[in-house]
Amino acid sequence: MSDRPIPAARRAARADGEHPSQFRLLRERRFAPFFWTQFLGAMNDNVFKIGFTSLVTYQAARFSGVDPATAAFMISAIFIAPFLLFSATSGQIADKYDKALLTRWVKTFEIAVMLVGAAGFWLHSAPLLYACTFLMGVHSTVFGPVKYAYLPQNLDEHELVGGNGLVEMGTFVAILVGTIVGGLAAGIGARAGTAGGAVWLGGICIAVAVAGRFASSFVPPCAPSQPGLTINWNPVSETWRNLKLAHRDRTVFLSLLGISWLWFVGATFLASFFNFAKDVLSADADVVTLLLAMFSLGIGIGSLLCERLSKRRLEIGLVPLGSIGISVFAIDLFFASHALPRAGHLLSVGEFLRTSAHWRVLADLFLLAMFGGFYSVPLYALIQSRSEPSHRARIIAANNILNSLFMILSALMAIGLTAAGVGIPGLFLTTALLNVVVAAYIYARVPEFLLRFVAWLLVHTVYRIRVVHAERIPARGPAVLVCNHVSYVDALVIMAESPRPIRFVMDHRIFATPFAGWVFRHAKAIPVAPAHEDPARLAAAYDQCASALADGELLCIFPEGKLTGTGELNPFRHGVIEILKRSPVPVVPMALRGLWGSVFSRHAASGLERAVGRGLTSRLTLAVGEPLDPDTATLDRLQQAVAALRGARR
Known part of the structure; x- marks a missing residue:
């Protein structure tokens, strides 16, 4: 969540329930x-790397001592x-x-690095050029x-998913x-039989x-988040310390x-595109650009859709959806690759598209990447929102270290x-x-x-759910939510609409069921039993509730x-x-309307009754009341x- 004061205009917009498009951020200086x-910066990285790779692959004679077969891996x-370092x-x-000062320093450093790169292209x-590659890695x-x-x-907080979506989309574009x-720049010289491509690449990199x-x-x-921090310049010990720092919160680390x-x-996919196009699709190098375009557009669109699908809040439920889509379309890509006609020559883009x-291959790549966007954006937002502000950048650094290790493992797996x-x-x-x-x-x-x-x-x-006054659920700090109990999915509905995790107090018998019990135990739900059945369990439940509220968590009963x-x-x-x-913490009354008669309530309406009276899906409302002071929250008042809040509608 944001660590800076919220301007009055934005506070008013939030209070009125107004949530402008994420693209509005592109007009704001912040x-x-x-x-x-x-x-x-991301564009320049790839202009340089692709240009360098293309030159040493197709004009290897101009670069002494370079093996074009291994240059891309190098x-x-x-x-x-x-x-890693x-x-x-x-x-x-x-x-x-x-x-902001660091950003300007880094971009000044980039200009100096690209002057080195331009000299390498010219000479x-x-x-x-290898030195420039290393320095661009330092820049990133x-x-x-x-x-x-x-x-x-x-x-x-409500802008974090949209902002991350824009950054992810922008990065892949x-x-x-x-x-x-x-x-294209590297190919200029190849087509003309001159060194013009190297000159163009150097000039473009400096200009960008x-x-x-x-x-x-x-x-x-x-x-700065922690201006008094003493920097440890030992990369080995600090890398280990960062990983231990990230490991403190299991959810963040995972x-x-x-x-x-x-x-x-x-x-794995991006590194395979050249060989995939040539050996499997029987297509030329221009088709590689088409494959990359579909992949990048998929990531970009998936990243942007996250804000709409998550209702402009952190929705980690999209992460499993993303991982399912990645596997489904990667598996379909495997089968699609075995159902292709063989051509006697390398296909151009036009021939490929005919x-x-x-088109099935392109659709698989696009959808695989789109679900990758669903997967990545909530995870980045989760890490940013749940990491302590004082060491958030070091958590991101730990992520970069792990990213590098996994990319190396990807290359080793592919080679093997x-x-x-x-x-x-x-x-x-x-x-x-x-x-x-x-x-x-x-x-x-x-779980x-x-x-x-x-x-x-x-x-x-x-269900199609409408939330009334969702802003009354505290964004931070302890509180007890109380709600009517209409169906077996009440907890899931409330969980889906809450801006933050909730600890549910649940009947102990649920924990005896194999699957539900395992899931809710790992979700840190609190089992409770009546005093006449198990007084020791009831006392333990009260202790767990007190501990959760002392830790600033939300409790729902x-x-x-x-x-x-x-x-x-x-x-x-x-x-x-x-x-x-x-x-003694604030109490937030809530009410569910419209679940009675649904398939998960004790009185399930018939299929015909639901179709006529409720439609194919049930419309329901979660109404949130004004928080009550604990001193005045009697049973009757609650x-x-x-x-x-529930009104006449059940």
Whole structure:
């Protein structure tokens, strides 16, 4: 969430329920200069790398001592090396100093680096170009923690998903543009039989670096998160310390692993495109650009859709949806690759598009990447929102370290499978199946992802839900939510609409069921039993409730103690009062309307009745009341508040 004061105009917009489009951020100084700075930096990385790779591949004779068969791997490895060496130090620097000043310093450094690169292109000097590749890796290593620590410090909580979506979209569009520009510029000399391509590449890289430095001059001041930090310049010990820092919060650490896994998947696919086009699709190099375009557009559109699908808040339920889509379409890509007609020559883009079977390949790549956007944006937003502001940049640095390790593992896996005779489609299938295993591991360790996915799916398929006064649910700090109990999915509906995690107080019998019990235990739900059944369990439940509220968590209880059998409110039990006696925190009454008669309530309407009276999906409302002071929250007053919120509709 944002660490800076919220301007009055934006507070008023939030109070009125107004949520402008995420594209509005591109007109605001707190976001736009930063966005274009990072866009131009990502673009320049790829203009340089693609241009360098193309020159040493197709004009190898001009570069002495370079093996064109291994040059692409060398360039990639050299670029990644600084992430392993300097990410830990970069995270400390980003926490200690003003991020706007660091941004301008980094962009000035980029101009100097590109002067070295231009000299390397002009002189056809591979050592200079390799040195430039390493220095561009240093540039990206330093800027990475600044980039992702800047967003939560300058955006409101409800803007974080949209802002991350724009950054992810911009990054992949920049990669696409940089790839096209770098390839075209390098090809100028090849087509003319001159060294003109090298000159063009040098000039373009310098021009883009200067434009990035100009954009960075408009980035507003951004106060350091921990100005008194003493920097540890030992990269080994600091790398280990950063990883331990990230490991303090299991959800954050597994989110870091999840993002790094996406980089593993992305690196596997992107590195395979040239061989996939040539050996599987029988297509020329221009088709590689088309494949990359579909992949980049998919990531961009998926990233932008996250804001709409998540209702402009952090919705980690999209993460399992994303991982499912990645595997489904990667597996389909494997089968699509075996159903292609063979051509006697390398197909041009026009010839490639005239074959209907190739459209399935393009659709698979686009949809795979789109679901990758669903997967990555919520994870980045989760890390930013749940990391302590004082060391948020160092958490991002830990992420960069893990990303680098996973990309190296991706390359090693690809090399090993290729040496074993596995083709590119087999590599895609292996990656898809590994994705299933990794996803299962993460969701088993943090069932919150899976629960939020089920909740999100429920309210986007079976139910159409309207929330009245969602802003009354506290954004931070402890509180007790009390709600009527209408159906077996009440907790999931409330969870789906809450802006933050909730600890539910639930009947202990639920924990005896194999699957639900396992899930809710890992979701840290609190089992409760009546005093006449198990007084020791009841006492333990009160202790857990007090501990959760002391830690600033949200607690939700259904004071009726059981599902309604008539649709009307049952009398409230005194358990909620006992909780408030131990922990006097605000109480937020809530009411669910429209669940009675649904398939998950005790009175399920017939299929015909639902179709006529409710439509194919049930319309329901979650109404949130004004928070009550714990001293005045009697049972009668709470029941009256919930009854008034529910109204006549059951």
